[in-house]
Amino acid sequence: MACRPFAGDIARTGDEWGVRHVAEGSFRRIGDRLELPVSLHDVQQPTSVWSKRFDAWAAEAPTLAAHIAPRIAARIAPKQACPGAGTAPVWLPDSEGVAPA
Secondary structure, eight states: OOOOOOOOHHHHHHHHHHEEEEEEEEEEEEEEEEEEEEEEETSSSSSSEEEEEEEEEEGGGHHHHHHHHHHHHHSSSSSSSSTTTOSSSOOOOOOOSSSOO
């Protein structure tokens, strides 16, 4: 889902949309690679509750949402199964030097 930036006002965004969590992300292309920092915010807390940088080949851009969304969902509802969370295209190591699980 695409939306306008919330300009750092997480609580207001949560109120406007009627949600408890807001995901924020961006991307930067470097040659054939993409860097995608993603953060998850609880609208009731002043800081992010989870963040991760994903690195991928630019050619894999169409599959990125299918790879990242289950990981965000697992942070919101960790006891629920997230089908497909372990399936991924060819990935470069993430910022911690470990390929996504």
